[in-house]
Amino acid sequence: MLSVVKSKEELCKKCFNCLRACPVNAIKVIDGGAEIIKEDCVKCGLCYKVCSQEAKQLKEDINEVERLLDSKKKTVALLDPSFPAAFDSGADKVIGALKKVGFDEVCDISAGAELIISEFNKNNKDILKSDEILLSSVCPVICNLIEHHYNDLLCNITRFVSPMIAMARLVRNYYKDEELNVVFIGACIGKKDEIEHECLKNSVDVAITFTELKKIFANKSIDLKNEVSLPLDPPYPENGPVLPFAGELSKLAKMQDSDALDNRIMTVEGKDDVLEVLEAIRNQEIQKPALIDILFCKGCISGPGLDRDISYYERKRRVIQSHNDRSYYSSSDSESEKSTSDFKAQKINLNRCFMGKYSQDNLQPTEEELREILKRTDKFSDEDELNCGVCGYDTCKQKAAAAYSGISEAEMCWPYMQNKVSSDIKKHKLESGYNNAHEKLKEIVGVSQKVENTKSFVYKASQSDSTVLLLGESGTGKGLYAQIIHESSKRCDKPFVKVDCSSIAPTLLESELFGYEEGAFTGALKGGKTGKFEQAHGGTIFLDEIGDMPLEMQSNLLSALQDKTIQRLGGASPVDVDVRVIAATNKNLSNQIKKGKFREDLFYRLNVLNITLPPLRERKDDTVVLVEELKKKLCVEKNLPKKQFHPKVLEAFYNYDWPGNIREMENMIERLLNLVEDRIVYLHHLPDYLVKNNIVEHHVTSKRGLDDIMDSVEKETLELVLEKTNNNRTKAAELLGIHRTSLYKKLRKHKLL
Numbered sequence: 136m137l138s139v140v141k142s143k144e145e146l147c148k149k150c151f152n153c154l155r156a157c158p159v160n161a162i163k164v165i166d167g168g169a170e171i172i173k174e175d176c177v178k179c180g181l182c183y184k185v186c187s188q189e190a191k192q193l194k195e196d197i198n199e200v201e202r203l204l205d206s207k208k209k210t211v212a213l214l215d216p217s218f219p220a221a222f223d224s225g226a227d228k229v230i231g232a233l234k235k236v237g238f239d240e241v242c243d244i245s246a247g248a249e250l251i252i253s254e255f256n257k258n259n260k261d262i263l264k265s266d267e268i269l270l271s272s273v274c275p276v277i278c279n280l281i282e283h284h285y286n287d288l289l290c291n292i293t294r295f296v297s298p299m300i301a302m303a304r305l306v307r308n309y310y311k312d313e314e315l316n317v318v319f320i321g322a323c324i325g326k327k328d329e330i331e332h333e334c335l336k337n338s339v340d341v342a343i344t345f346t347e348l349k350k351i352f353a354n355k356s357i358d359l360k361n362e363v364s365l366p367l368d369p370p371y372p373e374n375g376p377v378l379p380f381a382g383e384l385s386k387l388a389k390m391q392d393s394d395a396l397d398n399r400i401m402t403v404e405g406k407d408d409v410l411e412v413l414e415a416i417r418n419q420e421i422q423k424p425a426l427i428d429i430l431f432c433k434g435c436i437s438g439p440g441l442d443r444d445i446s447y448y449e450r451k452r453r454v455i456q457s458h459n460d461r462s463y464y465s466s467s468d469s470e471s472e473k474s475t476s477d478f479k480a481q482k483i484n485l486n487r488c489f490m491g492k493y494s495q496d497n498l499q500p501t502e503e504e505l506r507e508i509l510k511r512t513d514k515f516s517d518e519d520e521l522n523c524g525v526c527g528y529d530t531c532k533q534k535a536a537a538a539y540s541g542i543s544e545a546e547m548c549w550p551y552m553q554n555k556v557s558s559d560i561k562k563h564k565l566e567s568g569y570n571n572a573h574e575k576l577k578e579i580v581g582v583s584q585k586v587e588n589t590k591s592f593v594y595k596a597s598q599s600d601s602t603v604l605l606l607g608e609s610g611t612g613k614g615l616y617a618q619i620i621h622e623s624s625k626r627c628d629k630p631f632v633k634v635d636c637s638s639i640a641p642t643l644l645e646s647e648l649f650g651y652e653e654g655a656f657t658g659a660l661k662g663g664k665t666g667k668f669e670q671a672h673g674g675t676i677f678l679d680e681i682g683d684m685p686l687e688m689q690s691n692l693l694s695a696l697q698d699k700t701i702q703r704l705g706g707a708s709p710v711d712v713d714v715r716v717i718a719a720t721n722k723n724l725s726n727q728i729k730k731g732k733f734r735e736d737l738f739y740r741l742n743v744l745n746i747t748l749p750p751l752r753e754r755k756d757d758t759v760v761l762v763e764e765l766k767k768k769l770c771v772e773k774n775l776p777k778k779q780f781h782p783k784v785l786e787a788f789y790n791y792d793w794p795g796n797i798r799e800m801e802n803m804i805e806r807l808l809n810l811v812e813d814r815i816v817y818l819h820h821l822p823d824y825l826v827k828n829n830i831v832e833h834h835v836t837s838k839r840g841l842d843d844i845m846d847s848v849e850k851e852t853l854e855l856v857l858e859k860t861n862n863n864r865t866k867a868a869e870l871l872g873i874h875r876t877s878l879y880k881k882l883r884k885h886k887l888l
C-alpha cells in the first residue's frame with residue numbers, strides 16, 4: 136500500500152494531535168513518537184493538517200509531472216472542479232498557465248461525473264428494489280474506510296469508479312491511437328492512492344495537489360496574474376460543471392425530484408458525520424435511505440492539498456463564483472476539434488471492484504489481558520477509566536487494546552502521566568528540603584495572637600515525626616489541624632487514616648485498629664481484614680476522641696506505640712508498622728487519669744508535642760475574618776448564594792460565646808445562607824438566643840447603670856425595627872405597639888431622625 140503521508144520523527148514533539156485527528160487510529164506510538172500505520176491509513180491527510188510541527192509530510196510527485204511534461208507524449212491535465220478555490224487569480228488564468236508549462240489539454244472532470252450519473256440513473260430501479268443502503272463511491276477516503284475498516288459495509292457501496300477515473304478512461308479511449316500521459320490535479324491526497332488501486336491502475340499516471348501545482352508554476356517562474364486566460368478543453372458536461380460538494384451528484388442525477396426515491400437521499404460530509412453514519416449503518420440504527428451521497432472532507436475544497444490559510448467560506452465562495460461565471464468553459468464545442476458528443480459516444484467501463492483488507496480490529500485481547508495493561512496506568516476498576524480521549528482513543532479499553540496490538544504504549548495516558556509528574560515533583564520538593572507547610576497553614580483562619588501561637592506550634596509539629604496530642608473543645612478545629620500537620624509533613628504522600636474512638640463500639644475497636652485474620656471470630660470476613668494501623672503504614676493515624684477509648688484498649692495501643700508493631704486478632708506473629716500518631720480529645724485528660732479512666736503511661740506516650748486549641752470565645756478578634764472565610768467556603772462547597780452580613784449581625788456574632796466553637800458558627804452561617812431570602816442578612820434574621828444573649832450580655836458586661844442599659848436597649852431595638860420595616864415609621868410604631876408620635880419622640884431622643 137502506498138504511503139502518501141510520511142512521519143518525520145525528528146520533528147515530532149509528541150503532542151499526539153495526529154492520533155486524536157485520525158479517524159481510524161492508524162498512528163502507531165513508538166518510543167513516544169507518532170508513526171503512520173500504512174496498512175490502516177485511509178489517506179485523509181487529517182494528521183498532516185493538524186500537525187503544527189510539519190512532522191507529517193505529504194508525498195510529492197512534482198518531479199514525476201515535470202518528467203511527463205518533458206516527454207514526447209501528449210499530456211492531459213484533469214482538474215478537479217474545486218480548482219478555483221486554490222487560486223485567487225481567476226480560473227481561466229490557471230488553464231493558460233497549465234498550457235504554458237506544457238500540458239497539451241486541460242479538462243475538468245465534470246463530464247466524467249456526468250457519465251457516472253447517467254450509468255447510475257439506469258440502475259435506479261434496481262436500487263429501489265433492493266433494501267440496501269447505498270453509499271456513493273466518488274470519495275477515495277470513503278472507499279478506503281470501507282475496504283479497510285468497515286468490511287461489513289462492502290455490499291453497501293456503489294460499484295462505480297470516481298469521476299477522475301471515468302474522465303481519464305474517457306480521454307484515454309478517445310486518444311487511443313496516441314501515447315498519453317494523464318495527470319490529475321486536486322485538493323485530495325487520497326487520489327494519489329486511488330490511482331494505484333488494483334482495479335483502477337493505468338488510468339491516471341500521476342495525481343498531484345494544488346499545492347504541488349503551485350510549486351511547478353513557481354519552478355517555471357509563472358505569475359498567474361500575467362498569464363493569458365484560456366478555456367477548458369472539451370469534453371464539457373452537458374449540465375454545466377459539477378460543484379465539488381456532497382449532494383451535487385445526486386442533484387444532477389435529478390434524484391431529489393424523483394417521486395420514486397421519495398426523499399431517500401442523504402448527504403453527509405466531514406469526518407465526524409461520516410463516522411457517525413457508518414456506525415449507524417453498521418449498527419442498523421438508521422432508517423433506510425436509498426443513497427447516501429458521502430464525502431470525507433467538507434466538500435473537495437477541504438482536502439489537505441489546498442493552502443491552509445484560506446478559510447473554508449472563501450474557498451467555497453471562489454468555487455461558486457467561478458461556477459456561476461463559467462468563463463473558463465468555451466461557449467461551444469466548435470472552438471475545439473473534438474466535440475463532447477464524440478467523447479460521450481465511447482463505451483467506457485465505469486465499474487470498479489472493492490476488496491476487504493486487513494484491519495487492526497482483528498487482534499483483540501481477552502478481558503484479563505486488557506485488565507493487566509490497564510493496571511500499568513493505575514486503572515484497577517471501571518471507575519478509574521476516565522475515557523478522556525486525550526491519547527486519541529475514545530475509551531481506555533480501546534487504548535489498552537491498541538497497546539496489546541503493539542501500536543500504542545500502555546503508559547501513554549495523560550491523567551496517569553500528570554499524577555506521576557505531580558507526585559515526582561512533590562517527592563523532589565520533599566527531598567530538596569522544601570515543604571508546603573506555610574501554604575497549608577493558610578487554611579487555619581484567624582488573626583488573633585492565640586491563633587498565631589497555635590499556627591507556629593502546628594508548623595513545628597509538621598516538621599517533626601513525633602506524636603502529637605491536640606487538646607481543645609468540640610469544634611475548635613482539631614480534625615483540621617491534624618490534617619494540616621499530616622499534609623505538611625514528609626509523610627504527606629502517604630495515607631492519612633482517621634479513627635473516631637468514640638463512635639466505634641468498644642468490642643469492635645481492637646479489630647478496627649489492628650485488623651484480624653480469617654476465622655478470628657464468628658462473622659470474620661474471608662481473607663481477614665487489615666486494620667487502620669496497617670492502612671496508615673508509612674503515613675499518619677489520627678486517633679480522634681482518644682479520651683473515650685476504653686481502658687482495656689489503651690494498653691494494646693500503648694504496646695503498639697512502644698513496639699511499633701501490631702498484632703492482628705487471631706494472628707500468630709506481630710506486624711511491623713511505621714505510623715505517626717496524632718491524637719485528639721476534648722476531655723480533660725488529667726481529670727480522666729485521676730478518675731482512673733485514662734492510663735497515665737499512655738498519656739505521657741501521647742503527650743510529646745502538645746497543642747491546645749483556644750475556644751472561639753477566647754479569640755473574638757477572629758470573628759469577622761472567620762465569618763468571611765466560612766461564608767466563602769460554604770458558597771463554593773455547597774453552592775449557596777452570596778450574602779452580606781449587616782454590621783449588627785457581625786456584632787452579634789462577636790458578642791455570642793459560641794459554645795460549639797467554629798463548627799457551631801459554620802452551621803449558623805450555612806443556615807442563614809440557606810434561609811435568608813434578602814441579599815443582606817439583618818439582625819432580625821438571627822435566632823433569638825443569639826441576639827438576646829448578645830444585647831443583655833453586652834450591656835451587662837459593660838458595667839453601666841440600669842437606666843443607661845435600658846436606653847441602649849431602646850435605641851438598638853428602634854434601629855432593629857426600622858431596618859426590618861425598611862424605615863416605614865407607621866409600620867415600626869405598629870410593630871412596637873406604640874403611637875407614631877411616641878415613636879417620633881423616641882427617635883428624636885436617640886438622634887435617629
Ligand SMILES: Nc1ncnc2c1ncn2[C@@H]1O[C@H](COP(=O)(O)OP(=O)(O)OP(=O)(O)O)[C@@H](O)[C@H]1O
Nearest residue numbers: 578579580608609610611612613614615721797798
Ligand atoms: N481556624 C480555622 N479556620 C477555618 N476553619 C476552621 C478552623 N478551625 C476549625 N475550622 C472548621 O470548623 C469545623 C470544625 O472543625 P473540626 O471538626 O476540626 O473540629 P474538632 O475540634 O475536631 O471538633 P470535634 O472535637 O467535635 O471533632 C470544620 O469544618 C473546620 O474546617
